[in-house]
Amino acid sequence: MDNTHSHLHNRSYFGEFAAGPLVDWLNSDTRRKKFPKGDAIERGLELNAGIPIQSTQHDVESYIARLVAKSKFAVAPTVESVSPSQWTVKWTPVGKLDFRQGMALIKLLQLADDGLLDRVRKCAKKECGRWFYAKFIHQRFHDLICQQQTFRDDPDYRRHRADSQKRAKHDAKQRQKRQLEAVKKGGKR
Numbered sequence: 001m002d003n004t005h006s007h008l009h010n011r012s013y014f015g016e017f018a019a020g021p022l023v024d025w026l027n028s029d030t031r032r033k034k035f036p037k038g039d040a041i042e043r044g045l046e047l048n049a050g051i052p053i054q055s056t057q058h059d060v061e062s063y064i065a066r067l068v069a070k071s072k073f074a075v076a077p078t079v080e081s082v083s084p085s086q087w088t089v090k091w092t093p094v095g096k097l098d099f100r101q102g103m104a105l106i107k108l109l110q111l112a113d114d115g116l117l118d119r120v121r122k123c124a125k126k127e128c129g130r131w132f133y134a135k136f137i138h139q140r141f142h143d144l145i146c147q148q149q150t151f152r153d154d155p156d157y158r159r160h161r162a163d164s165q166k167r168a169k170h171d172a173k174q175r176q177k178r179q180l181e182a183v184k185k186g187g188k189r
């Protein structure tokens with residue numbers, strides 16, 4: 001039996017479920033008040049979004065390592081329910097982070113490990129900016145209303161977006177070319 005589809009579906013469902021505490025934290029008033037300029041969790045997402053152009057694997061590794069060291073972050077397991085085949089284990093954050101921020105970090109790492117971190121996005125409608133988990137790869141808005149309002153107010157939105165994506169691709173290619181040239185030059189020395 002081909003269960004690829006149901007596997008994908010489960011994975012995406014799991015992602016949405018795991019993203020709950022992360023998205024809740026990102027949208028929370030606590031975060032807005034305590035960290036008006038953004039917090040460690042948002043910075044982690046920004047780093048991820050910048051790969052491979054603005055950030056690298058090294059940036060992410062050292063960022064998480066520093067964050068863990070600075071906040072004395074650790075994760076403690078508790079067993080919640082038990083059957084012969086399965087235990088339900090809850091992982092809770094320990095350390096100096098706000099409890100909900102710590103939970104968000106656990107979920108961020110879990111989603112990253114499952115290859116779903118880029119599904120956590122900020123609504124593309126500027127005045128909204130709500131964080132959400134994208135059920136579909138191309139989803140840019142947290143709900144249909146934000147999408148419809150953006151398309152109504154800016155009928156050229158799709159074209160602008162396509163243009164800016166093209167530009168970003170072009171810039172990335174140029175940067176790569178320059179890097180290659182620099183390496184070649186370095187080799188001749």
Ligand SMILES: [Zn+2]
Nearest residue numbers: 123128142146
């Ligand atoms: Zn929105």
